[in-house]
Structure formats: structure tokens, C-alpha cells
Amino acid sequence: MKLYGSYTSPFVRHCRIVLLETGLACEFIETDMAGSATKSPTKRVPFLEDGNQLFTDSSSIIKYLREKVGNFFCASAKELDEYCLVNTALDTTINLFFIERDGVQVAGIPYLRRQAERIESSIAELNAMILPMSSPYNDAELRLACFIGWAKFRKRFDFAEFKNLENFFAAIQSYENFKATEPKV
Numbered sequence: 001m002k003l004y005g006s007y008t009s010p011f012v013r014h015c016r017i018v019l020l021e022t023g024l025a026c027e028f029i030e031t032d033m034a035g036s037a038t039k040s041p042t043k044r045v046p047f048l049e050d051g052n053q054l055f056t057d058s059s060s061i062i063k064y065l066r067e068k069v070g071n072f073f074c075a076s077a078k079e080l081d082e083y084c085l086v087n088t089a090l091d092t093t094i095n096l097f098f099i100e101r102d103g104v105q106v107a108g109i110p111y112l113r114r115q116a117e118r119i120e121s122s123i124a125e126l127n128a129m130i131l132p133m134s135s136p137y138n139d140a141e142l143r144l145a146c147f148i149g150w151a152k153f154r155k156r157f158d159f160a161e162f163k164n165l166e167n168f169f170a171a172i173q174s175y176e177n178f179k180a181t182e183p184k185v
């Protein structure tokens with residue numbers, strides 16, 4: 001198997017954690033935007049090749065890897081809903097990050113203001129969740145940790161008023177597979 005991605009992407013980080021957890025052999029191929037533009041129809045990372053199979057989204061990659069070793073991806077509807085909530089917040093935060101990096105003023109465009117509000121309300125909801133303070137972590141929790149880690153790394157969000165999320169993030173630092181995949185430029 002070959003996983004294409006970057007060392008900064010939170011979506012790729014989640015896949016890398018799952019590779020460590022499952023112990024599956026996989027080559028990591030560092031890929032920039034030019035690389036993903038030619039090799040994946042989504043023009044995004046991650047993507048995974050296994051023989052002649054191509055997976056173009058972190059969620060399908062994680063499901064594929066977990067099922068390969070006889071485990072589940074988001075076993076219950078509740079876990080899937082929590083995973084989707086984190087993913088919406090993450091996807092929206094990254095969307096605004098790229099848009100702002102291209103010089104667009106978020107405050108001047110109604111839909112982008114709505115995107116910013118979506119992030120705020122989703123984070124408040126995530127902060128109200130009951131979160132574990134030690135492993136094992138499920139995929140909704142791992143995705144949440146990858147989101148917080150990326151938002152801190154890129155200085156996109158101040159979590160100071162969200163104490164539950166801060167405590168959860170402090171605790172997951174002692175999980176070796178999370179620590180081993182910290183974002184780096």
C-alpha cells in the first residue's frame with residue numbers, strides 16, 4: 001500500500017495514526033498540491049493506493065484499513081454523527097484557511113461569515129461532549145484531536161474558553177500514536 005499525503009494535514013494524520021494502530025505495512029509518499037492535482041481526482045491529500053484500488057478520502061481510507069484487520073470504522077450512528085460534526089468543523093476551518101491565504105476577507109462575504117459561525121457553533125457543541133482522558137480513542141475522538149492539533153499548529157482558533165477540549169487535548173499527548181504523528185513543516 002502507498003499513502004500519499006503531507007506531514008501537516010490533519011486528515012492525513014488520522015490515517016497515519018490508524019496505520020500505526022493496525023500495524024499494516026504502508027509506504028508514505030510525501031505529496032504537495034501539485035502532486036495531488038495530478039494523481040487524485042479530488043486534488044487533495046490523503047489518497048491511498050492498494051494494488052489497483054484507489055481511495056480518495058481519509059474516511060474511506062480509515063474504514064478500509066480498519067476493516068482489513070477485522071475492526072470497525074464508526075461502529076454506531078452516534079459515533080458516526082460525532083465524527084461528522086468534527087469533520088464539518090475541520091473541513092470548514094481548512095476551507096477558510098485556504099481562502100484567507102489567497103487574500104479574501106471572510107467578513108466581507110455572507111457565506112464565509114456563515115462558515116466562520118459554523119466553526120464556532122460546532123466547537124461549542126464538541127466542547128460539551130463527554131471525552132475520554134486516556135486510550136483507547138475511537139475515530140470521532142481521534143479526528144477531534146487531529147482537528148485541535150492542526151488548529152493550534154496553524155494558530156486558527158483559541159481554545160482557551162473550551163476547557164473540556166483543552167483537557168482532552170492535553171491528555172491525548174500521552175498516547176504514543178498521536179504524539180508520533182505531530183504536524184511538522
Ligand SMILES: N[C@@H](CCC(=O)N[C@@H](CS)C(=O)NCC(=O)O)C(=O)O
Nearest residue numbers: 009010011043044045046057058059
Ligand atoms: N474530505 C477530504 C479532505 C482532504 C483535504 O481537505 N485535504 C487538504 C489538506 S489538509 C487538501 O489537500 N487541500 C488542497 C485543496 O483543497 O486544494 C478527506 O477527508 O480526505
